[in-house]
Structure formats: structure tokens, C-alpha cells
Amino acid sequence: MNELLVYFSYANKGNNYEIFKDLVKKRKVGEAHIRYVLNNLEKEGIKYVTVFDSEYPTLLKNIKYAPYVLYYKGDLSLVNKDLVTLTGDVSNIHTEKYFNGSIESFINQFSLITSDFTSFDRKITQQFRDKNKGIVHVLASGHNYLPKNAPLENELYISQYPPEVNPKIARFKERNVIISALSSNLVIYGAKQASGIIHLANAFADMNKEVYCYPSLDLEDGNNFLLKNGANLITHVADVIGY
Numbered sequence: 001m002n003e004l005l006v007y008f009s010y011a012n013k014g015n016n017y018e019i020f021k022d023l024v025k026k027r028k029v030g031e032a033h034i035r036y037v038l039n040n041l042e043k044e045g046i047k048y049v050t051v052f053d054s055e056y057p058t059l060l061k062n063i064k065y066a067p068y069v070l071y072y073k074g075d076l077s078l079v080n081k082d083l084v085t086l087t088g089d090v091s092n093i094h095t096e097k098y099f100n101g102s103i104e105s106f107i108n109q110f111s112l113i114t115s116d117f118t119s120f121d122r123k124i125t126q127q128f129r130d131k132n133k134g135i136v137h138v139l140a141s142g143h144n145y146l147p148k149n150a151p152l153e154n155e156l157y158i159s160q161y162p163p164e165v166n167p168k169i170a171r172f173k174e175r176n177v178i179i180s181a182l183s184s185n186l187v188i189y190g191a192k193q194a195s196g197i198i199h200l201a202n203a204f205a206d207m208n209k210e211v212y213c214y215p216s217l218d219l220e221d222g223n224n225f226l227l228k229n230g231a232n233l234i235t236h237v238a239d240v241i242g243y
Helices: 002-011 016-025 031-043 058-062 076-080 093-109 119-130 169-182 197-206 222-228
Strands: 047-050 069-074 083-087 111-114 135-138 155-159 185-188 210-213
Touching: 002 016, 002 031, 002 047, 002 069, 058 169, 069 076, 076 135, 076 155, 083 093, 083 119, 083 169, 083 197, 093 119, 111 119, 111 169, 119 135, 135 169, 169 197, 185 197, 185 222, 197 210, 197 222, 210 222
Parallel strands: 083 111, 083 185, 111 135, 135 155, 185 210
Antiparallel strands: 047 069, 069 155
């Protein structure tokens, strides 16, 4: 059943609804077609776990439309760590102050789960990597869009999409759902007014997860928008981490 599920996921580019329809219709698939998909994954060094496997992340099973298959490279056990999402897309004297005053405490307390979407995200990722802390990267595409030299030690790259699937808007939204399901909470150093980070914050809110925003002097930016709409104000890392 697992191998057939992987084939349906591969053939339908990770689209849950299309996979479901194939399962309901009991679509017949030749062994050669299944073997082609499995051989291609092996050739690309991509592993998989299905919703029926014991290794499948328990937290993902709590969401309404859990991905039938997760493709991954790296250490899958990292999904069981205490994960936090730190992000931002504004870099100024204030966000740098908040970042420098908190990053060490977050590194000591958590492993990181990230989309690596912004340059600020990638700076955060590098801080965790430098301290050899676990990092979970969630992709909005297949693994073929991952750099060939992506580090795998103490890191994990997961996606609900087969290797050659390209990123698009709907897939960014689905990626946000996976991040919010696996993360304990979201901390935003600074967000622009129409930032995609707001969509990520909404995904956390939909999961009843806490969203923390540092204060901003720009009354119209994304952080202040989120604070007006129920996000938590953070002025010190202790607001997130219980000592």
C-alpha cells in the first residue's frame, strides 16, 4: 500500500485531493510504473514516509488534510524535537537589536523549523547551523530545487511534493500549514506591510499556536498589523521561553 501511495503522490504532484480520488477509485497501477518512481527517488537520494508509517510526524496527523506522503533528505527524527519558527523580512537597527539579544537563548532552547524564504530567515538558519543545532527546512517545491550542496548533518529537508514539482502560490500556503503544525510557536522580528509572513502567522493562528511579534516604530507594518489582530507582544525572549 505504501508504494502505491507514493506512486499516486508522485503522479499527482503531491495534490492531496487527486491522491484521494485515485484511492477511492482503486486505480490500478502496473508494477513497472511503481518501480520507476521508487527507482527515481532512490537515484535522487530522496527518502519518503507515508501517513501509514510509524515514523510519520504525529503532529501532522492532527491537521485536516495531512500530506499522504512526505519526501525528505536528512534526519527525519528532527521533527520530534521542540521546534520554533523565527522569521522576519525587515532589517534595521531595531530588528538587529532584537535578533542579537535573543538568538542565543532561542538556539539554546529549541531546534529551528524554517521556510528559508527571506534573507533574514537564512541568517537565522546560519546561526543555528553554526551552533550545530537541528534545523528542519520545509520546501514549497520538490527536492530538485534544493541546492546540490545543501548540508544534511543535523538537518532535514521535507516536502509533500515529488522531486520535480515547482513552487507556486498554493504550495507556499500548504508549506505554511506544515510549518505551523510542527512548530511550537512563531516569532517575528519584523514584517513588511504586505509580507507573506502574515500568511504564515494566519496558519499558526488556525492551529491555535502562539504568534509573537517584536514592536515596531512603523505603525503600518506587518508586526503592528498582527499585534492589532491578536498576536502577542514580545519585548524579551522570556516572553516566549519559560525559565
